Amino acid sequence: MNELAFIVILLGALFTISALLVWVERRLLGHWQERYGPNRVGPGGILQSAADAIKLLAKEDWTPPFADKPVFILAPAVVLSAVLLSFAVVPFTPSLVVADLNIGLLFVFALSSLSAYSVVLAGWASNSKYALIGGLRGSAQMFSYEVFMGLSVMGVVMLAGSFRLRDIVEAQQDLWFCIPQLIGAGIFFIAALAETHRLPFDIPEAEAELVAGYHTEYSGMKFGMFFLGEYLGIVLMSSLIVILFFGGWQGPWLPPLVWFWLKTTVIITVFFLIRATLPRPRFDQLITFGWTVMLPATLLNLLVTAAVILTNRDVP
Amino acid sequence: MTGFFYLSASVAVLATVLFVLATNAIHALLNLIVSFLAIALILLLLGAPFAAALEVIIYAGAVMVLFVFVIMMLQVGPDAAEQERRWMGSRVWWAPAILALILVAEMGILVGTGAVTAESGPRRVGPEEVGLVLLGPYVLGVELASILLLPGILGAYYLGRRRREKP
Numbered sequence: 001m002n003e004l005a006f007i008v009i010l011l012g013a014l015f016t017i018s019a020l021l022v023w024v025e026r027r028l029l030g031h032w033q034e035r036y037g038p039n040r041v042g043p044g045g046i047l048q049s050a051a052d053a054i055k056l057l058a059k060e061d062w063t064p065p066f067a068d069k070p071v072f073i074l075a076p077a078v079v080l081s082a083v084l085l086s087f088a089v090v091p092f093t094p095s096l097v098v099a100d101l102n103i104g105l106l107f108v109f110a111l112s113s114l115s116a117y118s119v120v121l122a123g124w125a126s127n128s129k130y131a132l133i134g135g136l137r138g139s140a141q142m143f144s145y146e147v148f149m150g151l152s153v154m155g156v157v158m159l160a161g162s163f164r165l166r167d168i169v170e171a172q173q174d175l176w177f178c179i180p181q182l183i184g185a186g187i188f189f190i191a192a193l194a195e196t197h198r199l200p201f202d203i204p205e206a207e208a209e210l211v212a213g214y215h216t217e218y219s220g221m222k223f224g225m226f227f228l229g230e231y232l233g234i235v236l237m238s239s240l241i242v243i244l245f246f247g248g249w250q251g252p253w254l255p256p257l258v259w260f261w262l263k264t265t266v267i268i269t270v271f272f273l274i275r276a277t278l279p280r281p282r283f284d285q286l287i288t289f290g291w292t293v294m295l296p297a298t299l300l301n302l303l304v305t306a307a308v309i310l311t312n313r314d315v316p
Numbered sequence: 317m318t319g320f321f322y323l324s325a326s327v328a329v330l331a332t333v334l335f336v337l338a339t340n341a342i343h344a345l346l347n348l349i350v351s352f353l354a355i356a357l358i359l360l361l362l363g364a365p366f367a368a369a370l371e372v373i374i375y376a377g378a379v380m381v382l383f384v385f386v387i388m389m390l391q392v393g394p395d396a397a398e399q400e401r402r403w404m405g406s407r408v409w410w411a412p413a414i415l416a417l418i419l420v421a422e423m424g425i426l427v428g429t430g431a432v433t434a435e436s437g438p439r440r441v442g443p444e445e446v447g448l449v450l451l452g453p454y455v456l457g458v459e460l461a462s463i464l465l466l467p468g469i470l471g472a473y474y475l476g477r478r479r480r481e482k483p
Contacts, residue, residue, distance in 0.1 A: 101365065103368075103443055109373055113372070124388050135388065136389070
C-alpha cells in the first residue's frame with residue numbers, strides 16, 4: 001500500500017513540477033530578454049500554468065474531419081504514458097524508487113524509442129501538410145539521435161558494470177562520471193535536447209516555417225498532453241543526466257532528495273538557457289551534424305573507455 | 317504469473333490477426349507494434365528482461381519506426397485500402413493457412429508428448445550473462461551479423477552520397 005501511495009504522490013509531484021516549469025521557463029526567458037514574462041496570475045504569476053490548464057480543459061475538444069480518428073487520439077496518449085512510465089525506474093534517493101529493474105537504463109531507452117511514435121503518428125493522422133512534414137522531420141531526428149544517445153551512455157555502463165540506475169549512482173561515490181566520461185556527457189546532453197525536441201533541435205515544430213509542426217491540428221487537452229509530455233520529458237532527461245553523470249543523490253550535508261532536486265534544477269535551467277541563446281539550424285545540417293560528428297565522437301569515446309578499463313583491470 | 321502469460325499471449329495473437337487483416341497500412345503496423353510489445357512482456361515473464369528490452373528497443377522501436385516512416389512517405393490513401401481489400405480474396409489464404417497449420421501441429425505434438433512443459437522453462441537470465449554468452453560461445457554469430465550490417469551501411473552511404481555537379 002505504501003508503494004501505491006508513493007506512486008500517486010510521484011505522479012502528482014511530476015504534474016505539478018512540469019506545470020510550474022512552464023511558468024519558470026517563461027519568466028526566465030522574459031528575464032533574459034529584458035521583459036517581464038507572465039506576472040499577473042497569483043504572486044509573481046506562479047498560477048499562470050493553472051490558468052492555462054483551465055483554459056485548455058474548457059476548450060472544445062475538436063478532431064478535424066479529415067484526420068484518422070483513432071490514431072489522432074492515440075498519438076498524444078503515447079508520449080505522455082511513455083514518459084510517465086520511464087519515471088518508474090528513476091532512483092530519486094537510495095530507497096525512493098518505484099521499480100529497481102536490473103535493465104533500468106534499457107527500460108528508459110525502450111520507452112523513449114516508443115515515444116517517437118507519438119510524433120510520427122500525430123503527423124500522419126493529422127492528414128495535413130505541415131503536420132506531415134513535422135512528423136517526418138521528427139521521426140528522422142529522433143531515430144538519428146537515439147543511436148548516439150544509447151551509445152554515449154555505454155561508457156557509463158562499462159564503468160559502473162550495470163544497467164541498474166541505482167548501481168550507476170553508487171559507482172560514482174568517489175568520482176562523478178562527468179569527469180572520465182566528459183565526451184559522453186556532452187553527447188548525451190545534445191541527444192537529450194534532440195529527444196525532447198527543444199531548441200535548437202525543435203525543427204519538428206519550427207513555428208516560423210511549419211506553423212506548429214506535428215501538433216498543428218491539435219487543440220484543447222490533446223494539445224495539452226503534448227505540451228505536458230514535452231516538459232515531463234525535460235524533467236526526465238535532466239534526472240537521467242544527473243543520475244548518469246553527476247552522481248545522482250550523492251552530496252555532503254544535505255539529504256539525498258534535496259541534492260537530487262538541486263542538481264536536476266540546475267540542468268533544467270541549462271536547458272532553458274540554451275533555448276534562449278541558440279538559433280535553429282537547417283534540417284539537413286542537423287542530421288549531417290549527427291551522423292558525421294556525433295557518431296564518430298561517440299564511437300571513439302566508447303573505444304577509448306573500453307581500452308582504459310581493459311588496461312587498468314586487475315589481471316587474474 | 318500464468319494468468320499474465322495467457323493475457324499477453326492472447327493480446328499478441330489477436331494483434332497479429334488484426335495486423336494481417338487490416339487494410340490500412342499504418343493501422344496494420346500499429347497492431348504489429350502491439351504484438352511486439354506483448355511478446356516483450358512474455359519474454360519478461362519467462363525471466364529474460366534483457367531480451368524483452370531489446371525486443372522493444374529494436375523491433376517495436378527502431379525497425380517499426382522505419383516502416384511507419386516509409387509508409388508515411390508513400391502517401392497511402394483510401395485507394396490503397398480499396399486495393400488491399402480486393403487482394404484479400406479467399407484464394408490467397410490457402411498457402412499461409414497450410415504453413416501455419418503445420419507449425420500448430422508441430423507445437424501440439426511437442427506439448428502433447430511432454431517434450432516441452434512449463435516446468436522445463438528457462439530460469440532468470442540477467443544482462444551480464446547474456447553479454448558473456450554473446451561474446452563467448454556465440455561470438456561467430458555476432459561477427460557474422462556485423463559483417464552483414466557493414467555492407468548495408470556502405471550501400472546506404474553509396475546511394476546517399478552527394479553526386480558531384482557536372483562542369
